[in-house]
Amino acid sequence: MPVLDSQIALVTGAARGVGEAVSLRLASLGAHVLLIARDTQRLNQVGDQIQKNKGHATVLPCDLTDLDAIARLAEQVARDHKRLDILVNNAAIGGTGQPLHEVSPEDWDRLIDTNLRAPYLLIRAFAPMMIAARSGHIVNISSLAGHNPLPNNAPYAASKWGLNGLTYSVAEELRPHKIRVSVIAPGSIDTHFGGGHSSSKDPAKMLQPDDVAAVVATLVTQAPQSFISEVLLRPTQKP
Numbered sequence: 001m002p003v004l005d006s007q008i009a010l011v012t013g014a015a016r017g018v019g020e021a022v023s024l025r026l027a028s029l030g031a032h033v034l035l036i037a038r039d040t041q042r043l044n045q046v047g048d049q050i051q052k053n054k055g056h057a058t059v060l061p062c063d064l065t066d067l068d069a070i071a072r073l074a075e076q077v078a079r080d081h082k083r084l085d086i087l088v089n090n091a092a093i094g095g096t097g098q099p100l101h102e103v104s105p106e107d108w109d110r111l112i113d114t115n116l117r118a119p120y121l122l123i124r125a126f127a128p129m130m131i132a133a134r135s136g137h138i139v140n141i142s143s144l145a146g147h148n149p150l151p152n153n154a155p156y157a158a159s160k161w162g163l164n165g166l167t168y169s170v171a172e173e174l175r176p177h178k179i180r181v182s183v184i185a186p187g188s189i190d191t192h193f194g195g196g197h198s199s200s201k202d203p204a205k206m207l208q209p210d211d212v213a214a215v216v217a218t219l220v221t222q223a224p225q226s227f228i229s230e231v232l233l234r235p236t237q238k239p
């Protein structure tokens with residue numbers, strides 16, 4: 001029997017890149033995957049791929065910067081599934097590539113709402129179900145930019161440093177409830193994030209979305225007594 005059989009997993013940013021790879025991987029392990037992003041067409045393509053592979057997926061378009069949309073999403077998951085076993089907070093946007101003093105408050109808010117407020121809102125929505133079930137995995141996708149300075153992208157770095165701090169703290173809050181909250185901090189991945197990789201990086205050396213999906217799979221299939229709390233994932237050779 002597939003190891004995640006009968007489990008419900010929600011993956012944000014499932015329309016492409018890392019979120020797509022994570023969704024395909026969790027579905028291949030038997031989970032029913034709830035696919036979240038704004039682009040319904042791309043989500044349908046990912047859902048079709050999962051179904052072609054004989055997996056289970058439901059497309060749930062949602063703008064994660066919209067508080068009411070997240071509330072409706074949580075209601076739908078509670079009504080249709082009555083449980084959530086795995087939450088992967090993966091959706092994020094990149095910065096505008098400016099020094100901080102030139103960043104507009106609107107761009108700051110959009111980035112922080114997507115990269116940091118949305119994971120908070122989803123944990124707020126779904127942790128109570130996991131607490132009631134006394135089990136669950138929450139995996140937050142951060143970045144090595146959450147461990148390093150990132151000149152000309154301070155809002156992005158701040159969102160990922162913030163996501164790390166949020167993860168470490170919530171992990172301690174939820175450990176007594178047998179819920180494992182972990183964070184993955186990858187280096188450069190070959191996706192279209194922020195408009196695609198810069199010409200100075202060699203895509204052949206970059207991480208692939210599947211490399212992150214493999215780590216997510218490891219985290220959510222650990223033995224009950226084992227808790228890998230953080231993974232720093234670097235490309236073997238600097239791209």
Ligand SMILES: NC(=O)c1ccc[n+]([C@@H]2O[C@H](COP(=O)([O-])OP(=O)(O)OC[C@H]3O[C@@H](n4cnc5c(N)ncnc54)[C@H](OP(=O)(O)O)[C@@H]3O)[C@@H](O)[C@H]2O)c1
Pocket residue numbers: 012013014015016017018019036037038039040042062063064065089090091092093114141142143144185186187188189190191192193194
């Ligand atoms: N690529 C890298 O080099 C790299 C390195 C380190 C860490 N990461 C992290 O890895 C994660 C995935 O990145 P990626 O490279 O796969 O990015 P990506 O290809 O740009 O995908 C981002 C996903 O997030 C979704 N999204 C963005 N804003 C949203 C919103 N308001 N509501 C709902 N969904 C939204 C997008 O779908 P829609 O546009 O359809 O909504 C898309 O599915 C991110 O957390 C990123 O910070 C990436």
